[in-house]
Amino acid sequence: MPLGPRDGGEILALKTPDPRRRIGPLPRIYPPDAGLLRAPRAATMWRGGATAAFAARALRLRLLPDPILHPGMSLTPIASVRSSSSASSTEAVNTVMEEAAAVAVSVSQQAGSISDALRHYGRCYWELSKARLSALVVATSGSGYVLGSGNIIDIAGLCCTCAGTMMVAASANTLNQVIEIKNDAKMKRTMRRPLPSGRISPAHAAMWATSVGVAGTALLAWKANGLASGLAASNLVLYAFVYTxxxxxxxVNTWVGAVVGAIPPLLGWAAASTELSLNAMILPAALYYWQIPHFMALAYLCRSDYLAGGYRIFSFADPKGKRTAWVSFRNCLYMLPLGLFAYNWGLTSEWFGLEASLLTIGLTIGALSFLLEPSPKTARRMFYGSLLYLPAFMAGLLLHRLPNEQMPQNLTEKTELNGVLYGADLQDEVRQKHEDRKHFRVQSRPPVAYASVAPFPFLPP
Known part of the structure; x- marks a missing residue:
């Protein structure tokens, strides 16, 4: 039976609309139960599904225009939604990136400021400690430790001794500069130091000196012994509060400073052997006598600078330089027999006596040329010669050294005091051999009269 307009005829006619034809106003859509009284049940169900499908298609075409007739407006709602969502997401990403960049910049600035501060204070501590001079002090202390050791050298003890000596030397040099701020500011050679230039405050420098000095002394007392720690503390006081x-x-400050420079080898020897003996005095004596010509040449070359700084040195009362040159030459003569003493006292082999004598003769020739013709040229030549002499002398001592015999004796006595009786016969035999060797060395030792070489060498002329 044909369907009329009220029965869905219009719906059947528009079942497949032409997509190119523009859809006019929406047709009237009857409720699904409008034809239930006149149509069969199956036709009624089909009409309801077709009506819903047509309505959905018409609504979609109304919202989304024909892409052929309106290509620019086909996806306008979706595109606008997508563009707005993409714009908001892009703005959020940009905001996050800007915040991350700001955080990275602040972190980099903080890291840069921290690194700059560490670099600044590290440089100031380096200059306050006079690191190169302190390294020379550490070298002499380490040499004394090796000379005072037996057949086996305790590497850990050597490292701890050098570290403690370095800290104590850094403390003494810093205190020296804290006390001499005004004097250093007047000298061209020292006016750029951290304290005169204002790169660090005196209170900060004093705190640094106190902390490293206490730490170095405590390290020596802990890892070495009380004798080494006491020598370090006394040397710090002597340098900072007497010499300065x-x-x-x-x-006379020059001779006091020479005593200060002679103590570090004794410190190293005491750290290794727990006591001091006569053959421990070879390297300290060499350092004591060596510092006099070394500093006299420097004082002659820098007389005007020392005068501007207000320091009283020996060359002020000697405008021609004759007395300064004579003091240098005389102390070089005092160093001539040190190599022979080192061999005779059992510290080194016979080869060191020859090598040390040749080295000292070379330095004495430089002092003699300075004595015959005092001038900046000869003073500079003697100064450079002294810089070469000390490393060569210490290297010869270490190369030709003989193990310290006092070290096994100390270990044996400590074992006996602790009550260890194992190997008593062997200990008696070792003790007897040591006494025989000591008796032989005492017999071969020259008389003590050479120690009174006139004038008394440990005082200024």
Whole structure:
């Protein structure tokens, strides 16, 4: 039976609309139960599904225009939604990236400031400690430790001794600069140091000196012994609070400073053998006598600078340089027999006696040329010669050294005090051999009269 308009005829006619034809106003859509009284049940169900499908298609065409007739407006709602969502997401990403960049910049600035501060204070501590001079002190202390050791050298003990000596030397040099701020500011050679230039405050420098000095002394007392720690503390006090003020009072400060430079080898020897003996004095004596010509040449070359700084040195009262050159030459003569003493006292082999004598003769020739013709040229030549002499002398000592015999004896006595009786016969035999060797060395030792070489060498002329 044909369907009329009210029965869905219009719906059947528009079942397949032409997509190119523009859809006019929406047709009237009857409720699904409008034809239930006149149509069969199957036709009624089909009409309801077709009506819903047509309505959905018409609504979609109304919302989304024909892409052929309106290509620019086909996806306008979706595109606008997508563009708005993409724009908001892009803005969010840009905001996150900007915040991350700001955080990275702040972190890099903080890291840069921290690194700059560490570099600044590290440089100031390096200059306050006079690191190169402190390294020379550490080298002499380490040499004394090796010379005072037996057949086996305790590497850990050597490292701890050198570290403690370095800290104590850094503390002494810093305190020296804290006390001499005004004097250093007047000298061209020292006016750029951290304290005169204002790169660090005196209170900060004093705190640094106190901390490293206490730490170095405590390290020596812990890892070495009380004798080494006491020598380090006494040397710090002697340098900072005796030698430093004395530089502005009397020229004898040069000889006091030579004593300060001679103590580190004794410190190393004491750390290795727990006591001091006669053959431990070879390297300290060499350092004591060596510092006099070394500093006299420097004092002659820098007389005007020391005068501007207010320091009292020996060359002030000697404008021609004759007395300064004579003091240098005389101390070089005192160093001539040190190599023979080192061999005779059982510290080194016979080869060191020859090598040390040749080295000292070379330095003495430089001092003699300075004595015959005092001038900046000869003073500079003697100064450079002294710089070469000390490393060569210490290297010869270490190369030709003989193990310290006092070290096994100390270990044996400590074992006996602890009550260890194992190997008593062997200990008696070792002790007897040591006494025989000691008796032989005492017999071969020259008389003590050479120690009184006139004038008394440990005092200024």
């Amino acid at each position: 003020p004395l530089k502005q009072i009397h020229p």
